[in-house]
Amino acid sequence: MSTQQPEQPESQEAPKDPEMRGAESAVDEKEKEDGEIDQTTADKSELEGETVLIKVFRYDPEVEGKQEPRFDDFHVPFEKGMTVLDAVMYARDHYDSSLTFRHSCRQAVCGSDAFFVNGKQRLGCKTQMADLEHPVRIEPLPHQEVVKDLVVDMDHFYDQMHTVEPYFQNEETPDSSDLEEQRQTRENREKVKMSTRCIWCGACASSCNIAAGDNEYLGPAAINKAYRFAMDNREPEDVKEHRLRIIEQEHGVWRCQTQFSCTEVCPKDIPLTEHIQELKREAVKKNLKFW
Amino acid sequence: MYEHDVIVVGAGGAGLRAAVAADEAGADVALVSKLHPVRSHTGAAEGGINAALQEGDDWELHAYDTMKGSDYLGDAPAVETLAQDAPEDTIKLEHWGMPFSREEDGRVSQRPFGGLSYPRTTYAGAETGHHLLHVMYEQVVKRGIQVYDEWYVMDLAVSDEDDPNERDCHGIVAYDVQTGNIEGFKANDGVVLATGGPGQAFDHTTNAVSCTGDGHAMAYRAGAPLEDMEFIQFHPTSLPSTGVLISEGVRGEGGILYNNDGERFMFEHGYANNSGELASRDVVARAELTEVQEGRGVEDEYVHLDMRHLGEERILDRLENILHLAEDFEGVDGLIEPMPVKPGQHYAMGGIEVDENGQTCIDGLYAAGECACVSVHGGNRLGGNALPELIVFGKRAGYHAAGKDLGEPEIRTGYGDDVEDETDTELPVQPGAAGLGTTDDVAADGGERTDGSRSSSEARSDGGVVADADGVLEQTVEDARGHVDSLMDKDTGVQHAEIRQKLQNAMTDYVNVFRTEEGVKKALTLIRECREEYQDVYVDDPSTTFNTDLQQTIETRNLIDVAETIALGALVRNEFRGAHWRQENQTRDDENWLKHTLISWEDGEPNIFYRPVILEGEEKTYEPKVRSY
Numbered sequence: 001m002s003t004q005q006p007e008q009p010e011s012q013e014a015p016k017d018p019e020m021r022g023a024e025s026a027v028d029e030k031e032k033e034d035g036e037i038d039q040t041t042a043d044k045s046e047l048e049g050e051t052v053l054i055k056v057f058r059y060d061p062e063v064e065g066k067q068e069p070r071f072d073d074f075h076v077p078f079e080k081g082m083t084v085l086d087a088v089m090y091a092r093d094h095y096d097s098s099l100t101f102r103h104s105c106r107q108a109v110c111g112s113d114a115f116f117v118n119g120k121q122r123l124g125c126k127t128q129m130a131d132l133e134h135p136v137r138i139e140p141l142p143h144q145e146v147v148k149d150l151v152v153d154m155d156h157f158y159d160q161m162h163t164v165e166p167y168f169q170n171e172e173t174p175d176s177s178d179l180e181e182q183r184q185t186r187e188n189r190e191k192v193k194m195s196t197r198c199i200w201c202g203a204c205a206s207s208c209n210i211a212a213g214d215n216e217y218l219g220p221a222a223i224n225k226a227y228r229f230a231m232d233n234r235e236p237e238d239v240k241e242h243r244l245r246i247i248e249q250e251h252g253v254w255r256c257q258t259q260f261s262c263t264e265v266c267p268k269d270i271p272l273t274e275h276i277q278e279l280k281r282e283a284v285k286k287n288l289k290f291w
Numbered sequence: 292m293y294e295h296d297v298i299v300v301g302a303g304g305a306g307l308r309a310a311v312a313a314d315e316a317g318a319d320v321a322l323v324s325k326l327h328p329v330r331s332h333t334g335a336a337e338g339g340i341n342a343a344l345q346e347g348d349d350w351e352l353h354a355y356d357t358m359k360g361s362d363y364l365g366d367a368p369a370v371e372t373l374a375q376d377a378p379e380d381t382i383k384l385e386h387w388g389m390p391f392s393r394e395e396d397g398r399v400s401q402r403p404f405g406g407l408s409y410p411r412t413t414y415a416g417a418e419t420g421h422h423l424l425h426v427m428y429e430q431v432v433k434r435g436i437q438v439y440d441e442w443y444v445m446d447l448a449v450s451d452e453d454d455p456n457e458r459d460c461h462g463i464v465a466y467d468v469q470t471g472n473i474e475g476f477k478a479n480d481g482v483v484l485a486t487g488g489p490g491q492a493f494d495h496t497t498n499a500v501s502c503t504g505d506g507h508a509m510a511y512r513a514g515a516p517l518e519d520m521e522f523i524q525f526h527p528t529s530l531p532s533t534g535v536l537i538s539e540g541v542r543g544e545g546g547i548l549y550n551n552d553g554e555r556f557m558f559e560h561g562y563a564n565n566s567g568e569l570a571s572r573d574v575v576a577r578a579e580l581t582e583v584q585e586g587r588g589v590e591d592e593y594v595h596l597d598m599r600h601l602g603e604e605r606i607l608d609r610l611e612n613i614l615h616l617a618e619d620f621e622g623v624d625g626l627i628e629p630m631p632v633k634p635g636q637h638y639a640m641g642g643i644e645v646d647e648n649g650q651t652c653i654d655g656l657y658a659a660g661e662c663a664c665v666s667v668h669g670g671n672r673l674g675g676n677a678l679p680e681l682i683v684f685g686k687r688a689g690y691h692a693a694g695k696d697l698g699e700p701e702i703r704t705g706y707g708d709d710v711e712d713e714t715d716t717e718l719p720v721q722p723g724a725a726g727l728g729t730t731d732d733v734a735a736d737g738g739e740r741t742d743g744s745r746s747s748s749e750a751r752s753d754g755g756v757v758a759d760a761d762g763v764l765e766q767t768v769e770d771a772r773g774h775v776d777s778l779m780d781k782d783t784g785v786q787h788a789e790i791r792q793k794l795q796n797a798m799t800d801y802v803n804v805f806r807t808e809e810g811v812k813k814a815l816t817l818i819r820e821c822r823e824e825y826q827d828v829y830v831d832d833p834s835t836t837f838n839t840d841l842q843q844t845i846e847t848r849n850l851i852d853v854a855e856t857i858a859l860g861a862l863v864r865n866e867f868r869g870a871h872w873r874q875e876n877q878t879r880d881d882e883n884w885l886k887h888t889l890i891s892w893e894d895g896e897p898n899i900f901y902r903p904v905i906l907e908g909e910e911k912t913y914e915p916k917v918r919s920y
Contacts, residue, residue, distance in 0.1 A: 063834050081532045081620070093788035097840040098832030102330075105499040107535045108619060109421055110330040126619045147469060148837045154327065167429035168388030179344070179378055181385040183397030189390055196390045196422060200329045232388065 051075040053135035054087050056099065060148045063098075069146075071137070072096070078129065085113050085124035088138060088150070101150035108267060111199030114206070115150055116141055121203035121265040141206035157202045160219050164226040164246055169239045188233045195228035195275055197268040204262035204272055216251040220262035220272040223247055227275040230282065241286060248283045256280075292764070295321040295437070297692045298463055298478040299485055300444045300506060303331030304420070304681035305660025305688075306485030307427035309649075312689030314434045318480060320693070321437040323444055323465055325501065325842070328428045332487050332499040333681065336420020337538035337612065338404065339412035340384075340682075341675035342377035345401065348409040350374035354908065357676060360406040360571055361669025362869035362879065363915040364519065364887070367908035368701040369665035372647050372687075377679040380686060381413055389426045391415050392609065402609070403543045404674040406571040406920065412675040417538045417612040423678060439476075441468040443842050444505065445774070447482065447513045448475065448760075448767040449653060455514030455891065456705040460656035461760035464771040468842065471835025473775065475768040477760065481655045481692030484510060484643065485685060488661040491846075492854040493636035493803075494795035497529050497536040506662040508849035510643040511856070515651040516705065516891040516900075518664040519641035520853070521860030521871050524672055525804045527575035529635030531593045535620045537613055537632055539674040542568040544609055546598040548579070549629065550587040556594070563920040570920035573671045573870040576634040580804050583633070595629035634804055638677060640668040640870065641860070644704050644889060648697045649688025652705025659688040665702070666887065669904075670869020706891065706900060713899035716863045719812040720819040722855050723896030725826055778844055781829035787840075787847040790828065794821045794847075794854055802858050807874045811862045818855050825851060852892075859897055860888045881915050 054074050060066035074091035076082075085103055092099040102112040106125040113124040116139040118132055129136065144152035170182070204220040205211050211219045218226075229235060230243040247253050253276050262272040297313040299306045302324035313320040322328065343353045353374035358365050385391055391399040392414055403410040415422040431438065444465040452458050462477040486506030490498025511517050527548075528537040542548075548568050550556045557563050562578035563570030570578075579594050588594060598606060598613075603626055606614065610625075617623045617630045642664035649657040649665075660681050667680055691697050703709055797817035801810035825848060832840035866880035867873050886901040906913045 060834050060836060062836055081622070093792075097786055097788065097830075098834065098838075100832075100837050100839050104326060104330050104501045105332060105335045106533065107335055107616065109334045109418070110326075110332070110499065112326070112330045148834065151837050158327070162432060167433035168386075168426075170386065170388070179382050181382050181391075181399050184391075184393055185397050186393045186395065189393050192390060193416075196425075197418070199334070199421070200327075229388070232390075234388065 047078045047130055048080060050078050052078045052087065052129055054091065055135055055137045056088060056091065056150070057139040058099075058149055059146050060098075082129045083125055084115065084117055084122070084127045084129060084132070084136065084138060087129055087136070088124065100148045109199055111201035114141055114201040114203045114267075115139065116206070121207050123201060123203070123267040126267060141202055143206050143212040144202070152202075154202060156215070157200070157205055157219075157221070160205070160222040161200065161225055163218060164222045165243070166225045166229070168229065168235065170235050182234045184232075184234055192228055192231050194270045195224050195231070197270055198224055198228075199268060201267060203265045203267060207261040207265045209259060209261065210255050210257055214251060214255060217255045218247065218252050220256075220276065223253055223256075223279060224270060224272050224275050227279055230279065244279070244283050244286050247279055253280050253283065292475045292477060293321070294477040294479065295319050296478070296480045297321075297483065297689070298323060298476050299483045299689070300324070300463060301331070301485035301487060301660070301662070302326070302328035302428075302438065302440070303485060303487055303660065304333035304423050304427060304678065305685035306331075306483070307424070307431050308682045308685030309483045309485055309659055309689030309692070310436050311427065311430050311434065312686040313483075313693040314436055316690050316693035316695045318693035320689075321439060321476070322431065323439045323442050323463065323476060325441065325443040325468065325505075327440040328431065328438060329425060331424055332502055334421045334424040335497070335499060335536065336423070336678055337417045337536060338540045338543070339402065339414030339419045339675045340377070340381050340423070340678040341404070341407065341411050341673070342381040342413055342679055343374065343409070343411055344378050344381065344399070344413065345411070348411050350378070352408055353377070353411060355913070356406055356408050357667065357673060358669075358913040359916070359918060360671055360673040361667070362671055362918055363881070363885065363906065363913065364522075364666070364669030364868060364904055366666050366702055366905040367913055368905060369647055369667045371908050373667045373676070373679060373683050376683040376686075380682040381679065384423065384426055384682065387426050387430055389415060389422050402540065403569065405539055405542065405566070405569045405575070406673045407675070412543065414540065417540050417610045419678060423681075439465070442466065443468055443845070444509070445473075445771045445845060446767055447509050447656065448764040449513040449656070450763050456652045456707070458514055459654045459760075460513070462764045464764075464767050466771075466775070468837055471838060473768060473772050475764045477764055478655065480694060481657055483649065483657040483659060483688045483692050484662055485658070485660045486662045488639045489850065489853040490636050490639070491791075492794065492798050492850050492857065493523075494799040495529070495534050496636035497526055497534050498636065503846035503850055504662070504853035505846060505849050506658060507643060508852045510651060510656065510658060511852060511892050513653060513656070514891065515653050515656060516644045516889040517641060517853075517856045518644040518887050518889050519666060519669070519860065520639070520856040520890065521864050521888060522640035522668070522670050522869055523636060523802070523857060524572055524638040524640060524870050525576045525634040526637035527572055527579055527634055528596055528632040529637070530616070530621045531631050531633050533620050534635045535616055536635070536637070537596060537616065537630060538610070539572070541596060541598050541610055541613055544598070544605065545601055546596055547600075548575070549595045549597060550582045551589045552587055554587070556582050556587070566920035571671055571918070572674060574920055576804050577872060579632075579634055589631060593631045593633040596632045597629035598625055599627065599629070638672055640664070640666070640670065640672050645688075646700035646702040646704055647687065648691040648700050649684055650691060650700070650704070657688040657692050659685045670871060702905065703902070709902060710889070711886065711901040713863060713901070716899070718862070719816050721896070722815065722819065722859060723892075725819075725822040775841065778828070778830045778841060779833070784827040784829035785824050786831065787828055787844040790821050790824050791843070791847045791850065793824075794818065794850055797821070798854055798857070802861050805872055805874065806861055808862065808865070811858055814858045815855070815862065818851060818858060821851050856890045856897065859890055859899060863899055864888055885915070
């Protein structure tokens, strides 16, 4: 795979040229704070009928003129309900068909359109343009190699997910003579419910400072996946111990410094940090038991 | 070149289940998908899985409901197989770890769904498909099954006999989206297409952007007929702005539909006096649009779906995902106000013609899931029947492709002596390939062979006949490379997005819930225009790295072919059945139309023929009755 890690321009270096689909990159005229809370400059009714400006990160390793990362400007006609994904799709379909990003379901369940929007990891399809400060800056997820434009290499993320053995390990399966399901209490389902909602978008891992500095750290998504199984009472106790040993390794749960950035960006509202802390407690309890 | 025993194209519910089954049967299996498996559209399914699990319910009732729901266009052997296999396959999902919603005693919950005589829809909140998809992917990871993710499959390597029933499928050709590298994949035992629906043929759809009918189009052009394509399901409750699906589970749990006058119109205007909101989907979709057309719609566009009376606790327990969708995509809080809904394209009942074992008329070519038509759904699919179809027929296709004996199928496939030929439907335009004649045009139109088969002696550069698997595959790879080169080499022309939008508008305007002969003919004319314009299509992005421009250009060609079969089917079936409503003919015509529409690609154009529906089941025959709810 021909991926490389280009230097992404600092957020302050967003281009200034507001010309239509400016193919030129430039430096933004003013610095902006990376808003943890977006300040809406215009409410929806004010934006109606207007065009909005998006500044989109561009990079292609093999196309001359795109090998140096840059931002392109696109002026997109605003419609009520328009999302960030709608805006980049409009720009691609009307101005530049080479503008590249992943997307599919556009209803926040396929997890493929996680971008870095105005300095925060978000799903393009469920982020309303009207709720953002304008102009809207759209970049690929940080801390992952950029393949092209907004597409990042997800292989490392998938590898980490696979490291925790993300599959049920109760070996009993029914046959036609035995159609009984395993029993699971409502309480136990409730306990694992949020953890099962993960859509593998990678926003959490991208937001995590520890993951950024330690490539071997399992990261919040993989640990949450381990939690999903470790806390499911349908798996036997010895499997749970096996799972705790996996997440307790050197680059496992103990690396987490409880900064809550993963929890903050998760588009499915999974309490990732809480799950990591709970696994730490479970691991301690298991170790105490062996003494 | 890569080589495996079984190659599964598409890694949604059906593809993953097929791969696991083939693996269980001892085959070396690989999944090839244009998305990473967890991105597949199965993840967007909300409602649930119909399976007769409880005492008081049984598979025969499930089969009866499905036959009735299909408006007697389902084939009984397929419907009974679905109903018989669903319980075991659903319980298997539970044992693989699926987080189903639970009852007090810890057993899996089941709820009522439209058209069901028993509450047999097993579910996991309102996100059943997400959990099914992830559970199946987990099983693929557990078994170490090879996954080629983000590889776009362009074509099937099928031999060149004149009669499609004598052709063999030897593999596929795909390119690595990340590098643009085109490769052949040889399948020693079989290829299973599990590429999902063609919803992107329509403008307002619940389907993902990736649902472009690739499998349909590849199988069709290789000679396997498409069956009952006119039967497109329009889901009654999609959000007006985006098409995002609001699960039938809302109505299953007691949600109510109101018009702008605050009337519960399903009852008050007599659309379904017994079942009301829980009538079959086609019935509810037509009722909603009739309300809008008669001036009782909200903002002349939609109706209201109200679930407030269910109470916060029950909503959060069973429909929480719906609250998020309504809030994120429509800005409506479902706990304090009704949700706006209107019909949206949702599901293709028709698809690649297969038998109960998933096999097409081409030896070694299988299809399962939404891209296939067994047929279990006939004229109208019941809510909760798509997910059991994925796991039941995905499994069967995987097993059979891997050589497991599933018995002789009762459903026949392909052109044969049991079919009836189309005779006298007047077409407004000549459908099929455009611009045949010069090599350039042919390449722009999809690398098409004039006789429809992949490696005809007539069309081959060396004039020989391809006889062996490797030769067929190599020729197909060569064709695919030439096809991509021709698209990339052009510097000017029309872009796919423009053609796609025109196609989507034509289908939405004229082949929607309500259809007229004149409208469908208009659609065929517009599709023809799209096809002509596609002769000038070009790819602007010169890069071989993650070239979505190229991929979407190829997808658009697939959509044109699939849309044409939908419109052709809708034109020739001049009766009213299931989801297919024709203004000129407001009755179901059992005398003439208890038969499937089949369209095959022959000599570069569609050929229409019919095969009788099979109403004879294992022990009884399903007698068509008036379908009332």
